[in-house]
Amino acid sequence: MNANNDIEQKLRISSERQRFAVGIVGGPTTVIDVAGRRIVIDPTFDPPGVKGYLKKTEGPAVSAVELGKVDVVLVSHDQHPDNLDERGRTFARSAPLVLTGPSAAERLGLPAxxxxxxxxxxxxxxxxLRVQAVPAVHGPADGNRDEKGFINTEVTGFVLSGQSLPTIYLSGDNASLxxxxxxxxxxxxIDVAVLFAGAARVPTKERARPLTLTSARAAAAAELLDARVVIPSHYRGWAHFTEGEGDLRAAFDDAGFSHVLHIGEMGQWIQGLE
Known part of the structure; x- marks a missing residue:
């Protein structure tokens, strides 16, 4: 499949469900319609502003109300506002089901x-449709680990799969190849890899080294996964994201994988993924 030629992007994300499509709402917030289900990972619906030690620079391209009902919310981690903010928590808790890591599930309570x-x-x-939790490391390999062995915090990625269905990898805030x-x-x-990129850096954490995939590492991840399509998220909307669309395009071109990269417009479906 030639991703750049075959993939279409023309519909605004709304409550109307698609047969199979992926769309970025803003920051890490990604909507997946597949196998008759609507899945949202890391909902963030607050307006721009200062969120503790982080600064949000863009609001969501689609509101929680516009998304309508969802079947499941995936939360990679709950302790950072760029992955789960106040309106995102309300959205998640109103869903029939939230899937997340053990520590986050304990803090969130039902329906997690x-x-x-x-x-x-x-x-x-x-x-x-099967949802499998997969590991993620939220920072450099030699980073400071907490009492449970996590760098920064516990983070969970996910793989969606099923018979005759596409296999979709959602990385969460992972920096580890x-x-x-x-x-x-x-x-x-992997048919579709949604990679949280942006090379997130916080001056007070890990000597300001990347806490998520750099653009170069995202390209390397695409090669390791043999991904047919890569959709980046988590690269705009927050001041601590240090690499953007231009960096991603350059890194994938340098690696010879620009043909799998598809950068969507915020708030619009990316279709033609099968």
């Missing part, structure tokens, strides 16, 4: 369900 790395949950319905290699070993091919 905990998944440890490599554990899976099958969403009810036909066809069956070793983690990507582990996922590639378990999944021989």
């Amino acid at each position: 369900r905990a998944l440890k790395p490599w554990e899976s949950f099958e969403l009810p319905g036909t066809p069956a 070793d983690v990507v290699s582990q996922i590639a070993e378990r999944w021989t091919s």
Whole structure:
């Protein structure tokens, strides 16, 4: 498949569901319509402004109301406002189901369900759609670890899959190519990879080294995963995101993988992914 030629982007994200499409709402917030379900990861719907030690520079391209009902919300982690803000929490808690890591599930309470790395949950319905939690490392490999062994905080990525369905990887705030290699070993091919990029840097954390994928590492991840389509998120909308669209395009071109990269307009569906 030639991603640049075949993929279409023309519809604004709304409550109307698509057969299979992915759309970026803003920051990390991504909507996936697949197998009759609507899935949202890391909802952030607050307006721009200062959020503790972070600054949000853009509001969401689509409101929570416009999205309508969802089947499941995935939360990569709950302790950073650029991945789950106040309106995002309200949105998540109004969903029938939230899937997240054990620590986040304990803090969020119902309807959150905990998944440890490599554990899976099958969403009810036909066809069956499986959500598998996968590891993520929120910072450099030699970063400071907390009492549970996490760098920065516990973070969970996800893989969506099912018989005759596309396989979709959602990285969450992961900076580790070793983690990507582990996922590639378990999944021989990823159809669509939504990679949280942006090279997020915070001066007070890890000597301001990247806490998420740099553009170069995102391109390397695409190669490791043998991904047919890569959709970046988490690269605009916050002041601590230090690499943007131009950096992503340059890095994928340098690596020879520009043909799999698709950067969507915020608030619009990316279609033609099958």
